[in-house]
Amino acid sequence: MKKKELANLFLSFVVLIAGVLAEHGIFDIGRIFNVSFRMEENIILAIFLFAYFIVGGDVLKTAAENILHGQIFDENFLMSIATIGAFLVGEYPEAVAVMLFYQIGEMFQSYAVNKSRKSIAELMDIKPDVAFLKQADGNIVKKSPNEINIGDIIIVKAGEKIPLDGVILNGHADVDTAALTGESVPRFQDVGDTVISGTININGVIEVEVLKRFEESTVSKILELVENASSKKAKTEKFITKFARYYTPVVVIAALALALIPTAISGFDLEVLSIWGYRACSFLVISCPCALVISVPLSFFGGIGAASANGILVKGSNYLEALAKCGYMICDKTGTLTKGNFKISKIYSVTGNDDEILHIATIAERNSNHPIARSLMDELQNRDSGAAMEINRIIQNDRNNSNIEEIAGCGIKTMYMDKNILVGNEKLMQQNNIEYVECNEAGTVVHVANGGKYLGYLLIQDEIKEDTPSAISDLRKLGVEHIIMLTGDAKDIANNIAGRVGISEVYAELLPNDKVEKTEAILKESHESKVAFVGDGINDAPVLACVDVGIAMGGLGSDAAIEAADVVIMDDKMSGLVKAIKIARKTMIIVKENIAFALGIKFLILILAAFGIANMWMAVFADVGVAFLAILNSLRALHLRK
């Protein structure tokens, strides 16, 4: 806000008051000096004109310029006509006041817009400015993140933003991911862990080997996404655009008709023209759809901003709108409802020696990259790190794994300490005539035999995310009627997980193609309510593309998810969906409030003005006051939590 404009407003206001006082005879110098009545009227007009030009000079100038460009429905022009009209019919104070309030309104609008632009920028203040490069000679130099290459080593000290994605070579630290995920608990990260650009090192000094260039790093992708978010506009926004396009011309034509028709009927009586002309001027004052045009995008913008502050990235206001109406939530299982990290949930041992089975199974699976093999190694590491180290030594010494034989669809056969080890499913046991104990629980069962003797089995299950069951019940409470699970996994595993998280509609053993087909069938039956799909973003692209809102979990570190989805939940939690829908609904309520309020008041005042009940003061409220209140209301969207 410029000081000069503010001073002009103030000066104009003072002069206006002086004019009003003069009009009411407070400075009635005429009585003292016996000056004629006519003269006094002119002085008063001069006072008002002075106030008018101070505040409205710019508007008049812009109006003149825009008319030269052929823009008749320009708001500056319409305001000028309305106020000049008011002068002509002798309503001087109104003319000045309308211009004054119009300018105050404009000033407030640009203040509100700048303020919310800034607060979004602050929400998204995740862009790192510097990187400290460790050179080959050990010197550390300050560089722009843009200048760092893959494989460079950078140092990040306590309190600094991690500038690029990379892996920790040295040191450890608690890392604050709140700016990206909304998650307030810091993550502890140690040597070998991947760190994400845009997160903040709270307390340690870490040496990071850079894995991605700055343009490819997570922080750049997120910023790009958020900044380009609203190129996809919501239906409501499009409606307002269309409405705005017709509203002004219609009101202006109505104003012309209002001024001319009664005058023509009266045979061009000047008295009649002055009455109806004044009403027409009130129309012109209300003819700008500003309140709507500014408050609706502002509300959506605020909603998107509030979502990103909660770790939810929304790629356009249309998706916010769809989320608010979401009636079908299709969930992928692994990595979405569950953590996707397999864990040993039960060990059954014939001899009672759990560690022995685990040890033997891990030896057999040592060369595999399958998640199940990794879960064995992790468990062994926890229980008996000495044994795990020994296996690592075996891996080091026997790189070609000469004696590991994989039996497709069954398991692994290997020799260890001169004994034949068998690790695999029931079929493997049957083929080798080993009597085994059946396991009736859902999950992956790994039977283990050593030297022809059955040892027992390991039950491996995917862990359900802690907040999944509560999130599912919250979604139901929000009125998401259909929560559906689609998975490629076996039926009994799918049913087991579904039962534990509270989902009743389950479709299992689906190939990627089946998932798309099933989704399309759901889309057909959904009618008005919107269909959302939530997955981990891996191999989900076809399904993400065909639903109304495609949601990906765990954007941190997964570019694929960020690119493919319409909404990204950064912190990997199902409760993010609940937050997203709540924010979407609240935003839509604010949008609808603004539309109803602005249109309601405008039409009411238009009707009252046509009958001569509403005056120009009310008209200026319907224009500026309504815009003011609608903007205040939409700013609430920025501060939505949950």
Added chain:
Amino acid sequence: MEKTYKIKNLECAHCALKMERALGKISGVENVSINFMTQKLLIEAEEDKFSDIIDMARKAVSKIEKQAEIVQN
């Protein structure tokens, strides 16, 4: 070809709508979207006429809001 620009000094929401409409009318423009809040202009237009189209867009924008200016993103 699709490109994003920034519109500096975009102060009036109504003007943003008018600009969007005006730019859409320029021949060769396939898609335009102006985001008033982020002051971003996304324009999709024929590749070989792109720089001419941007010149016309600059003129159209300043006609609607005098101080507004299309700048590189």
